[in-house]
């Protein structure tokens with residue numbers, strides 16, 4: 366009998382899992398409830414995603430080559446996007462999710478995956494297979510599907526995880542506005558992305574201004590304790606950007622949750638979770654697109670190998686591969702988020718630390734190319750020295766936050 370895999374969610378993770386499964390000859394069905402709405406997202410994607418998943422450059426709105434980091438007191442650090450060995454591939458790609466996700470879904474369909482526009486409403490894992498019920502969006506009718514296994518690629522609120530009886534993960538909220546600016550204003554962000562730190566714009570994560578083809582996307586992240594203040598924080602960010610947004614026209618306001626902790630278990634009998642459903646967002650940057658795609662690819666490869674016996678014991682090879690490859694990076698970036706964004710003095714230190722050339726090279730090697738090589742001893746010593754000096758400077762002298770200098774509303 367033909368073996369079949371059901372994937373819930375046809376966003377970046379689900380579509381990549383489907384493409385991988387089809388490449389391995391597995392019959393694949395995707396169920397997606399929102400085919401016509403973009404996933405709320407800053408859309409920053411590393412070049413590694415374009416190389417590893419063979420994506421065309423036409424998906425890129427802009428290539429960001431410079432970053433500006435602004436501390437709570439207004440200290441600025443300007444960084445060129447460059448790894449240890451500078452190359453033409455040194456950039457951060459800015460994409461619009463409606464374009465990016467649409468491409469991946471079409472590719473999955475071209476490779477033979479079936480795409481159903483429906484909402485999963487029930488899921489049962491049985492000894493001989495998986496039974497899923499979905500509601501067709503077009504007419505509200507209910508249908509049941511049978512498959513050998515299911516991949517939950519259904520995001521931060523993952524209904525698949527819920528039907529498997531798993532608890533919710535702690536969640537942050539990210540909210541962003543897309544603002545069309547006059548060309549003269551857009552020039553400021555031609556190939557530059559901004560990151561803003563400060564309690565009034567993002568108490569424990571960061572705020573951003575990311576340039577797209579015809580607009581700027583300004584947004585903030587708010588960790589689990591601050592989600593109720595998200596709108597206020599965004600208003601403060603816009604106040605902080607001030608005249609840079611003059612003449613702007615709001616195109617869209619969008620928000621969604623971000624998981625703040627990976628799941629302890631991501632593979633079960635006949636079921637796997639990937640991307641946001643598995644909590645695989647990176648803490649310091651809120652980066653989740655590459656990780657959803659990569660986890661979709663690895664989960665699909667493991668599942669295809671074990672489709673004859675998709676037991677938890679066999680499928681957990683996916684978790685082992687994942688954590689042996691990326692475990693230390695997740696641990697480090699989680700620590701970095703707590704250390705760098707823990708309070709405003711640390712945010713000042715973080716902004717200064719970004720000036721260190723070794724820190725820049727390491728950051729961009731790991732972000733752009735997903736190369737997690739340990740830093741040479743010399744670089745480690747230089748970074749440690751610079752960090753200690755920045756700590757001393759910022760703890761001995763109080764810097765006045767911008768909100769006090771300029772008297773705009775305090776968020777939280």
Ligand SMILES: Cc1cc2nc3c(=O)[nH]c(=O)nc-3n(C[C@H](O)[C@H](O)[C@H](O)COP(=O)(O)OP(=O)(O)OC[C@H]3O[C@@H](n4cnc5c(N)ncnc54)[C@H](O)[C@@H]3O)c2cc1C
Pocket residue numbers: 373374375376377378379396397398399404405406407408409410483484485486518519520521524538539540541584619620621622623639640641642646651652653654655657
């Ligand atoms: C405001 C914001 C900004 C962000 N900025 C960035 C960034 O710049 N760079 C970056 O790398 N990451 C960013 N992220 C994170 C990134 O968006 C996610 O990590 C990524 O989209 C996860 O992909 P995924 O495929 O796992 O899940 P998602 O993209 O969340 O997709 C889940 C899919 O499942 C579908 N679904 C859910 N329930 C059902 C159901 N019952 N039936 C059928 N389908 C269902 C949804 O419609 C959705 O299409 C941002 C997130 C937010 C909220």
